[in-house]
Amino acid sequence: MVEIKNISLSYKSDEIVLNGISLRVEKGECILFAGRSGSGKSSIINSINGLAARCDGAIIDGDIKIAGNDIKNLELYEISMLVSSVFQNPKTHFFNVNTTLELLSYLENIGLSREEMDKRLSDMLEVFPIKHLLNRDIFMLSGGEKQILSIAASYISGTNIVVLDEPSSNLDGENIQIVSEMLAKLKNKGLTILVCEHRIFYLMDIVDRVFLIQDGKIINKYEREDFLNLSPKKLNDLNLRDNSKTKLTVPEISNEGNLKIRSLEFKFDTTNTGLSIKNLTLETGKIYGIIGANGVGKSTFIRCLIGVERKSKDEIFLDRKKLSKKDRLKMSSLVMQDVNHQLFTDSVVNEVSLGIKGVQQNKVEELLDNLELYDFKDRHPMSLSGGQKQRVAIASVVCKDSKLMFFDEPTSGMDYKNMIRISGLVKGCKSNDRIIFIVSHDIEFLNATADYVVDIKKFKKRV
Amino acid sequence: MLDYEENPYNPNPVTKLFTTFLFGLTAFHQINILFEWGAVLLLSFIFYKNGFIRDAIKNITSFGLLCLLPNLTVIQSAHFILKMFLMLLLMYRIFYFPVTSGKLLVKTSDVGSVISSMDKLKLPRAVSIPVAVMFRFFPSFREERRNIKLAMKIRGIDFKNPLAYIEHVTVPLLIMSSNISDDISKAAETRCIANPIKKTRYIPLKVKFIDFLYTVLVLAILVGGLLW
Structure with a gap:
């Protein structure tokens, strides 16, 4: 489904962000890219959805193939018809101000008929019950609602691959749980999911493989079971957060003071x-x-x-x-x-x-x-x-x-x-x-x- | 399927663009004051019917205040600082109608309908995409500006020293503006906005009765105001 062969990426000629990354992702797999801030995780995601080379001015060497197509030969809109993206900050995600029009705008841009759009909308509402989010002003939604809408938008677009760049960064525990369930549904539908994240616990039910990224290289690959067996200390040594949900241990306010x-x-x-x-x-x-x-x-x-x-x-x-x-x-x-x-x-x-x-x-x-x-x-x-x-x-x-x-x-x-x-x-x-x-x-x-x-x-x- | 309904009092973007252009003519030739008030009330009515009640009231009060401005001969004899200030207001008075009509266009049009309007007018993508991004820029900008204002208040930056104030407000505003436009462009690109095929519209762009009525009223106000 996604094949990356020996890519190197740099934003300026002297600064190498990715160095010799090669990987192959099969249809329906869920892959997690983990690693410290600035390790190059997001750059892998952005080179797959085409934004790195076409919007951020990155220079990429090597081959990236999506569903057999070399993305060098594709325009950004053609890549977006194969891969949909969910960004870190949901407020940067939307092009429309009305939520329903936002969900529809991709479908309008690929020229679907009204009947086909209706079909996709009702199918989406069956998978994700988010009717309460329709026909609202995007600026009035909370951060969690925006991120839920982004994931719904990537489902309605009908692409087989979804890439997500730290989707939980701005979310509370409850919304992280919702996002986790939404991603599980996407996986059950056979979609290929590639995600880079710091908070990793909510992905543990769906992830198949974990790639550990450091200084622009893949320094380790884990199968799901091996990754789940890593101790919290080992994870922290690798600069990773815990892979199980942390409980809040801080006491409630004591109501004393000046x-x-x-x-x-x-x-x-x-x-x-x-x-x-x-x-x-x-x-x-x-x-x-x-x-x-x-x-x-x-x-x-x-x-x-x-x-x-x-x-x-x-x-x-x-x-x-x-x-x-x-x-x-x-x-x-x-x-x-x-x-x-x-x-x-x-x-x-x-x-x-x-x-x-x-x-x-x-x-x-x-x-x-x-x-x-x-x-x-x-x-x-x-x-x-x-x-x-x-x-x-x-x-x-x-x-x-x-x-x-x-x-x-x-x-x-x-x-x-x-x-x-x-x-x-x-x-x-x-x-x-x-x-x-x-x-x-x-x-x-x-x-x-x-x-x-x-x-x-x-x-x-x-x- | 969708409970999204089009407002029968919202003219389509082509109409609003055309009437903004017509209102632009008032900058070159002032029309009769009674007809000007007619235009103000018409614009306020459209604002009101589209849910912008505050803008509807603001439109009437600010035009009312602008009408109180003294004429040029009085301004010329004023103190030079007052003269500068009054001249600025007078400039605003001259451009009042195209500016307000433009505001109506931006506030009451969604990005999708703006793009399809421009497609109908056969404008090339190189024009229509940047204009659409511009449309989407304002609501984001408003949100960022609120945060910058908050930060300034807490840091104690106020208007007591206007030069420093302007410098301090410009830096974050420029950086945020460039970030916003980058983000919107990326959102647009990943929504296949550059796809060269003929796009569809879930709610097709229609010419409604309000388009006809609004254009005729604006034309009548302008022609009447010129001839009166």
Whole structure:
């Protein structure tokens, strides 16, 4: 079905991302590519769906054959008629704004008749009961719903091969379970599935073979049984996450401390639901994990706490002193999930000290040194790698020395070692007069980092 | 099969494109104020019937405010900073109708119908695909801009120093814009948008009564406003 012969891939002439990859995947197989961030997993996926060479400017040597066709001779739309793709971030996946039109647009573009489209839609609804997602505005869907729609879209397209690039990165446990069931159905229908992932536990029921990728090479191949027998320690040594579902071991919030949310009320725009919190108490010097399903209101909760949600009605006290929204905004700092939103200046050193009065130069330099950023201090933040950018954002937050520190999904799509590193960085920010909040779905990360968890589901109310 | 229904008050993109072009003529020759109000109310009606109630109200209030602008001779005698500011508003007043009609086009048309409209007009793919990507760009852009604004608020970047503000807002906005357009292009390509065969439409592009009515009303307003 898919045959790769000795391919090498580079984005610039001097940087080799894939080196001598050869593999053969049979019809109906499910293959997992695992390995650390930057090992080249995604590049294998993107060379199969044609995006690497045709959109990202990669230079590829060697042969890739799909269903007997050499993809060098195919246009991108011809490859897309053989292989459908699911991307890491579902928000980048869609071309239409209406969900139904999105499902149909591929079928319209390959020129199917209306009857044939109806047939495919009803067939899809039989396999995946997602009628509630039809005819909605894609921007109003939660991350989980978007990813479910992406997988449904790849089924309706009728291709025999589906490639997925870290599809669980932004999903909560419940949605990961749904995605896992959807993929099992695709496999039962005889589709060939190629997926690269960090969180691998949810794939263990369907995977046939695992390829371990390192520095652009396949360093090991495992049959399903052999891979399942690897111990958690061995997996972590290989820089992989656990292959069974991790249980959350962090205790629920103890409701003691000096930051008191006497009340917090917020109504969502689009539904008749909202957040309603009464008498929640948090303690300085602790790290709180904010958990709950995609779309439950975790980000809204932290925006209300920071004081940027005008519509939130709240009474919040620190050491018995009432904090206005403005007070909270002054004492808060946030590392966003996509750090590209929060890098504003032309050099790392300026970025770290932006908006902070009377900052000492030597303190900034020491901080940069601690975060292994000193050598890049005069570089433009946007010219750095993803991990480095995230560390710059963390540095700027640490430099502001805020009493309330927020991290939004800091480890999404991260391998084991980088996750442990971020955990260390967050714990390093802990201090007696500070409360740290982490919004995360990453159970392993929360177990390693948080003191307590706050489940937002408990505060969601109908209004 | 589908509960997707077309709104009978939503003209098709060809009509909206054509009327935007017609409204463009008001930038060269102002029409009578009463007819201008007729156009404002017509645009607000279409916004309203397509579920954009806030835009419908905004349209009426902002045009009302623009009508309060003093005339050129008064502006010329004003202080130079005020003059600059008023001139900018006056420019906006001149281009008000094509801009608002363009906004209506972008907000009420889905990407698929825009592509098939352009196919009907026999525009080459090299034109229609970038235009379609552009259409899809705005809703994504709005979402990203909200995040950037949040980050700026928390970092304490405000408008007190306008030059620094503009510099700080530009960097992430440019990077995000280029990322968005990359992502949309990839989504479009993997949806076989470049497939050269004749495409089908689940909901075919129809000429409805509203297309006829809307075009006639716009023409009547423009011609009436010129001759009055």
